[in-house]
Amino acid sequence: MKEKRQNRIKEIIETMDIETQDELLAELAKAGFSATQATISRDIREMGLMKTAGGNGRQKYVLLQNTDTDVMAKYHQVLSAGVLNLDYAGNMIVIRTVSGMAMAVAAALDNMDIQGFMGCIAGDDTIFCAVRNENFCKEIIAEIRRIASDE
Numbered sequence: 001m002k003e004k005r006q007n008r009i010k011e012i013i014e015t016m017d018i019e020t021q022d023e024l025l026a027e028l029a030k031a032g033f034s035a036t037q038a039t040i041s042r043d044i045r046e047m048g049l050m051k052t053a054g055g056n057g058r059q060k061y062v063l064l065q066n067t068d069t070d071v072m073a074k075y076h077q078v079l080s081a082g083v084l085n086l087d088y089a090g091n092m093i094v095i096r097t098v099s100g101m102a103m104a105v106a107a108a109l110d111n112m113d114i115q116g117f118m119g120c121i122a123g124d125d126t127i128f129c130a131v132r133n134e135n136f137c138k139e140i141i142a143e144i145r146r147i148a149s150d151e
Helices: 002-015 021-030 037-047 068-082 102-110 134-149
Strands: 049-053 059-063 083-089 092-097 117-122 126-131
Touching: 002 021, 002 037, 002 059, 021 037, 037 049, 037 102, 049 068, 049 102, 068 083, 068 102, 068 134, 083 134, 092 102, 092 134, 102 117, 102 126, 126 134
Parallel strands: none
Antiparallel strands: 049 059, 083 092, 092 126, 117 126
């Protein structure tokens, strides 16, 4: 069932401009799939879907290309377009993003090889990132800023 659902998600995002998980859930329901928001969120992460600029100032989900160079370029693009502010407390980094971009930014960060970075939990415009220890926080924030500014 998971494979069929993810194949249908791929078909949907390749033929339609889907901006939100709610829109994706609605299209899946039309196709006869019953899923929760948590399931769709996992699917998006597992499939490597990212949001990019679509038409009319909206964003849309896209499937990343398979080459490492293309993927890294997309990650840089997502960080550049999505990250607004970074701060930390203890071993937790909080990232504020453009509304609707948190999942894409979190997926990009989760797939990058950043020393000391453990993983993320994303909402709509806020991400909580677990870091191995507080000593890594400033370095990771500097690295994210560097990647986002494409230096």
